[in-house]
Amino acid sequence: MRDDRDRWLTAQYAGAEDPWSYDSRWYEQRKRALTLAALPRRTYRYAFEPGCSIGALTELLAERCDRLLACDLVPAAVERARQRVAGRPGVTVREWDARDVWPDSGFDLVVVSEVLYYLDVVEAYAFCSRLAHHLAPDGQVVAVHWRRPADPHVLDGDRADRLIRATPGLHLLARWEDPDFVLSVLGRDPRSVAELEGLT
């Protein structure tokens, strides 16, 4: 544990099985549905989900990926996510800090959902630079960020979204914005789904 942010996050999992009510809140269910609907490809070879929490999105992503690596800083979250996806082939859940070197490379999908704003601006830039290095040549990124104030967010959601959108070599493919959250889909290849399917 490095600092107060880590202690705060660890305390959330000590105090509740599902600290953000992922399983019961319609807000969370809808956000996950929009995230999955925004994925430009039907399936992915190898996806990475940093900050996976208890695995609510992980288990849905697993349906669309041959292999999926899901990580979280907090051991209790990793344990709960592991139990949730137990028996699913191709899914690995492990402890990892988004401020560290990346656990693997060659991801054709990285899902950064409600995690970037726990990093400060220097850490977030380092994260985006590693993202660019570890993404496959045809890689895509989905970034989702809550736009309202929250503890212990260091960056606000719009700033986190702007920062990840500025990652060199990534093009904006799609975007959702409402008063609560912003979702950006980025890809190395700027072509749309219809362009790739020859519809245009």
Ligand SMILES: C[S@@+](CC[C@H](N)C(=O)[O-])C[C@H]1O[C@@H](n2cnc3c(N)ncnc32)[C@H](O)[C@@H]1O
């Ligand atoms: C608000 S939850 C988001 C969960 C999930 N991605 C979603 O959108 O439904 C944020 C998660 O990010 C994790 N997290 C925060 N900072 C992290 C870091 N530096 N490295 C890895 N995980 C981190 C927290 O422990 C927490 O489980």
